[in-house]
Amino acid sequence: MVDLRQSRDVPQIMLSVLFLAIMIIACLWVVQPFILGFAWAGTVVIATWPLLVRLQRVLFGRRSLAVLVMMLLLILLFIIPVALLVNSLVDSSGPVIHAISTGAMSPPDLAWLNSIPFVGEKLYAGWHSLLDMGGSAIMAKLRPYVGATTTWFVGQAAHIGRFMLHCALMLLFSALLYWRGEQVARGIRHFAIRLAGKRGDAAVLLAGQAIRAVALGVVVTALVQAVLGGVGLAISGVPYATLFTVVMLMTCLVQLGPLLVLVPAIIWLYWSGDSTWGTVLLVWSCVVATLDNFIRPVLIRMGADLPLILILSGVIGGLVAFGMIGLFIGPVLLAVSWRLFSAWVNEAPEPATADNSLSEADDLDTHS
Structure with missing residues (x-):
């Protein structure tokens, strides 16, 4: 009897899978800078697609006008407020950094502790005794770390270029996804x-x-x-x-x-x-x-x-x-x-109720 089944070429299969894996990894490597912007654009477009359809109906069925309105809405709702926020954050952090770097920052007086019933005066006296014993020295030691931490956060917030790049990619991909x-x-x-x-x-x-x-x-x-x-x-x-x-x-x-x-x-x-x-x-x-x-x-x-x-x-x-x-x-x-x-x-049938299962089991025991 002749075996008509062809033998599998295992090396060919392994090399084919390896080649496909290399191609997928290479493609992901190439599009890596655009993945985040495309992901955000996809989520925004999917979430706002019903609004685009309604705008297209209102604007005489013109997709181009609807896409233009949606892009203006995205700029007004996302880009401008976040950019203003980052700018105000960087500007408002200037006095804090100046106070830390010049040593003008001092421990607070915490006079409101006196208004706490029963224990307020003791807390206030304990706090000032701590300051008299070395509160200034403590602040002097903590000031470099606080300053470095604040500078790091402000530096992270000041990366406006990278943020604007992702926003621009998000807007570009959103326009393309709205259009097609x-x-x-x-x-x-x-x-x-x-x-x-x-x-x-x-x-x-x-x-x-x-x-x-x-x-x-x-x-x-x-x-x-x-x-x-x-x-x-x-x-x-x-x-x-x-x-x-x-x-x-x-x-x-x-x-x-x-x-x-x-x-x-x-x-x-x-x-x-x-x-x-x-x-x-x-x-x-x-x-x-x-x-x-x-x-x-x-x-x-x-x-x-x-x-x-x-x-x-x-x-x-x-x-x-x-x-x-x-x-x-x-x-x-x-x-x-x-x-x-x-x-x-749900592809499998649901089990019977407990009473039916017990009765079936009793019937089987009786017949046996």
């Missing part, structure tokens, strides 16, 4: 179908829904809370309200809430003697802190029908693992994995 979004989406879905059939196509669609859910439920909620909290800080007279607003935005994105910034501001207002604005900011902070309980679930459901705990876990884990872009990567990975796992499990 349907073709790009069709190509990605075609590749997913070729790779994993209908499940691959479903995974791509689910990834887009997860990105839109995060953009609506997490980012929009954080922006609303940060802006409202910043308005409260500015009206209450808290200094550096813009900087604290950005910090508040970061704490809201990582799901820590705005109270980490608002509570110290309230305490500072009361200690400075401005109890009226402290009370106003306290009431306003309670309103801002509870907004996410109402806004976030509704917006996430508008983006995708996914469990809230899945989205929030992906946001926090993605931020820890990948940085800011992980805000979208984390929920996408968890959502796609969860849906694929759920589809795989």
